[in-house]
Structure formats: structure tokens, C-alpha cells
Amino acid sequence: MRIDVFTIFPGMLEAPLRQSLLGKAIAEDLVEVWVHDLRTFATDAHHQVDDTSFGGGPGMVMKAEPVFAAVESLDPDRGRVFLLSPAGRRLDQALVRELSTEAHLTLVCGRYEGVDERVVEGLPAEELSIGDYVLSGGEVPALVLIEAVTRLIPGVIGQQESHEQDSFSEPHLLDHPHYTRPREFREMQVPDVLLSGNHGEIEAWRREAARDKTRRNRPDLG
Numbered sequence: 001m002r003i004d005v006f007t008i009f010p011g012m013l014e015a016p017l018r019q020s021l022l023g024k025a026i027a028e029d030l031v032e033v034w035v036h037d038l039r040t041f042a043t044d045a046h047h048q049v050d051d052t053s054f055g056g057g058p059g060m061v062m063k064a065e066p067v068f069a070a071v072e073s074l075d076p077d078r079g080r081v082f083l084l085s086p087a088g089r090r091l092d093q094a095l096v097r098e099l100s101t102e103a104h105l106t107l108v109c110g111r112y113e114g115v116d117e118r119v120v121e122g123l124p125a126e127e128l129s130i131g132d133y134v135l136s137g138g139e140v141p142a143l144v145l146i147e148a149v150t151r152l153i154p155g156v157i158g159q160q161e162s163h164e165q166d167s168f169s170e171p172h173l174l175d176h177p178h179y180t181r182p183r184e185f186r187e188m189q190v191p192d193v194l195l196s197g198n199h200g201e202i203e204a205w206r207r208e209a210a211r212d213k214t215r216r217n218r219p220d221l222g
Contacts, residue, residue, distance in 0.1 A: 001102065001153060002032040004078070005142050006070045007109040008049055010035045012139040022147055025156045033146060038109075041069040050112050059113030067108055067119045079104025081125040082145070083115060084138030088127030091145060093168035099145075100152035107145065109138030172221040174214045176206040 005013060013035050017026060025031050039047040043065070050060040071081055079102055082088075089095075099105060108115070108125060119125050130141040150156055168174070179190045193205045214221055 003105045003146055004034045004074055005107045006036050006038045007139050008038050008111060009139055010037050013143060016143055021156055022150055025150055030153055030155050031150045036070060038066055038070055041066040062110060062112055062115040064116035064118045071106055071123055074106060077104055078106045081106045081123050082128045083108045083110055083119060083125040084141040085110045085127045086129050086134045088129040091128055091130050096148045097152060099149045107142045109142050111137040173210050174218060176210040177213060
């Protein structure tokens with residue numbers, strides 16, 4: 001898979017992309033991630049990528065021209081294009097699984113008050129949000145998307161079963177609680193069933209514990 005990211009703050013992505021499993025996956029060519037400075041696609045002397053909003057209002061709006069030039073520089077193959085925006089479809093695990101099978105993704109990091117709507121209409125770009133809140137820009141959401149998608153690529157995680165048991169791997173169900181040594185910590189005990197060696201009972205306990213945790217933490221999923 002190849003992922004191209006366009007941003008006016010490349011430094012916000014460069015360090016995280018060198019860390020942990022994602023950095024290892026990039027180093028081993030399991031995935032390519034290219035970060036581009038969107039300002040280099042502006043044509044004026046000051047490399048301006050924003051301007052005032054038609055109709056008035058506070059804040060600046062990201063211009064369409066540099067975004068179009070940036071994304072079209074990838075032609076003929078740019079894959080699916082996403083604009084990271086709080087106004088977009090909310091990212092979930094089902095979409096993450098879908099995107100992990102794509103050969104190429106292009107991510108545009110929004111900034112300022114918003115992005116000229118013609119980016120969505122004309123490229124076209126799919127708007128995508130990581131949650132119902134507002135951040136200063138799309139760089140952190142882009143990292144979230146990259147992390148979520150690339151960990152499903154074969155070879156990125158050593159044990160494929162690890163992500164098959166994640167939260168949301170089964171729709172509407174969070175992951176079950178986990179425990180490790182020591183068996184007792186500050187008078188809190190590991191559930192006896194996990195020490196029994198009875199795999200059937202352990203699996204039954206984990207499923208019920210996952211249901212309890214989902215009801216407790218995310219009743220909206222029920």
C-alpha cells in the first residue's frame with residue numbers, strides 16, 4: 001500500500017511515522033507513506049494556501065488551487081482521496097478494514113476554518129472524521145487513519161490474531177479485559193477462570209466480560 005499525505009505542517013507527521021510498528025512497517029517496505037508540503041503547490045510568491053471566506057465570517061479558508069495541484073500531481077493513480085475534516089463520515093473499524101485492502105490512499109489535511117468545498121466536489125474527495133469534536137487540523141486524524149489501516153496489512157503485526165480480537169472486530173462489541181503478572185496487585189486478583197487452563201470456560205468468560213464492558217463503557221453500541 002502507498003499513502004500520500006498533503007499538509008502544511010509535514011513535521012507533525014514525520015516523527016510519529018518513524019516510531020513503533022508503523023515505523024518498522026515503513027522501513028520494511030510493507031507500506032509506503034509519503035508526506036508532502038502543501039505550500040510547495042501554491043503558485044504565488046508567498047506560497048499562500050488560504051484566503052478570506054466569501055460571504056464573510058471569522059477565520060480563513062484553505063484554497064482549492066494548491067490542493068487540486070497537489071493531488072493531481074499524483075496522476076494517473078492517486079487511489080481514493082480523503083479530506084480529513086470534522087464534517088466528514090466518522091471513521092470506524094468497518095471502514096478501516098475496507099481501506100486496508102486499497103493499493104493507494106491520498107490524504108489531505110484540512111486547516112483553518114475549513115477547505116474550499118470545490119475540493120470535495122471536484123477532485124472528488126471523501127470527507128472523513130475521527131470523531132465528533134474539532135481539532136486545529138487534519139494531521140492528527142491522518143496519523144490515526146494511517147495507524148488504524150496499516151496495522152491490518154499482513155506482516156505489520158507479528159500475530160495476525162492480535163487484531164482479530166480487537167475492539168470492534170466483532171461489530172458492536174468491545175475487547176474483553178486483559179490481565180498479566182502478578183496474579184495479585186494491591187489486593188486485586190486475576191479472575192480464577194483465566195488461571196484454570198480450561199479454554200472453553202476462558203472463552204465463555206471473555207465473551208461475557210466483553211459484553212459487560214461494552215454495556216458499561218459504550219451502551220450506545222447495544
